[in-house]
Amino acid sequence: MQGDNGNNSRDVFSWDKLCSLLDDKLKDVTRKTDLNELRTEIDVLKKENLTLKNDVKKLTSRLDYIDRSMRLSNVVVTGLSSRNNNVAKTEFENLCADVLKVSNKIMSTRLLAGGKTFCFTLESRQQASDVLAAKNKLKGRRVYINKDYTNEEQNKRYKLRKLRRSIAACNRSVKVRLGEFCIFVENKKYTCDGNEIIANSNQDAVFLRSLTAEHENPFEIGVRVNQPDMEAMNTPSMQ
Incomplete structure (x- = not known):
């Protein structure tokens, strides 16, 4: 009987050990499944992040294009005697008519940071282009006209x-x-x-x-x- 009891003990021990090993294997399978799922989620996030970066890049490029396009009707002028918007506008209008020999309509006047330069928005890109084309006539004067460049x-x-x-x-x-x-x-x-x-x-x-x-x-x-x-x-x- 003792022998049988011994065998039964070994059988019980072996069965418990086998169950434990199976549990460990199942845990390993679960971990691998979780890991694969996590890797899949990470890959999806990477793709979404790349798509988002590309979208932001396209949006930034579009905004830059719009910004540059809006500035095409502007001219930046340094060297006018006044720091008052209305007075500077009149001075620039006279400069265009008497020296540059171009006609234009000023839609808005803005004093830029630093207090020495004005940005004039004209009625059209063509008017701004005409002013820039004639700026060589200012040679000898301490007035400078340039495009409205982005930063x-x-x-x-x-x-x-x-x-x-x-x-x-x-x-x-x-x-x-x-x-x-x-x-x-x-x-x-x-x-x-x-x-x-x-x-x-x-x-x-x-x-x-x-x-x-x-x-x-x-x-x-x-x-x-x-x-x-x-x-x-x-x-x-x-x-």
């Missing part, structure tokens, strides 16, 4: 002017010509993207670095990546 555009122009001054300070013999959003150095074209000056080739980047090496705060100079090159980088090779 990003102003920053680009500031960086490029700073680059021109830096080159001129150390290399007066180098030919430098400033464009609206670019600069030509010895007929090599450079643009600006954020805080970085962009060259069209590695050779052009090396050339510009050599001209600005002595500057107190060296410029960040990068190289433009052409779209075909980007596509080639992202296309798997057929081997």
Whole structure:
């Protein structure tokens, strides 16, 4: 009987152990299922986040486009004698009629931060374009007329002017010509993207670095990546 009792004890122990092992296996399966579900949820969130980022990027781009479009009817004028909106408006109207020889209708006048510059909104883009086309007639006067640039555009122009001054300070013999959003150095074209000056080739980047090496705060100079090159980088090779 003892032997039978011993066997029964072992059978009970083995059954309990087997049940315990099965429970552990089921727990493992549950954990893996939960993990897979969690991974699936994370993948969905990643895709939603990417979609949201793309939507925000498109919206930002659209708002920037609208902002630039609205500014096309504006001109920014520095150097007028008055700081009063009405007086400045009359002064600008007389300047347009007597010096620039263009006719326009001013829809609104706004004194910009700093108190020295006015932004005039004209009736149409064409009127603003006519004023800008005639601004060379102001030569010799201390009045300056420019487009109404966005903050990003102003920053680009500031960086490029700073680059021109830096080159001129150390290399007066180098030919430098400033464009609206670019600069030509010895007929090599450079643009600006954020805080970085962009060259069209590695050779052009090396050339510009050599001209600005002595500057107190060296410029960040990068190289433009052409779209075909980007596509080639992202296309798997057929081997």
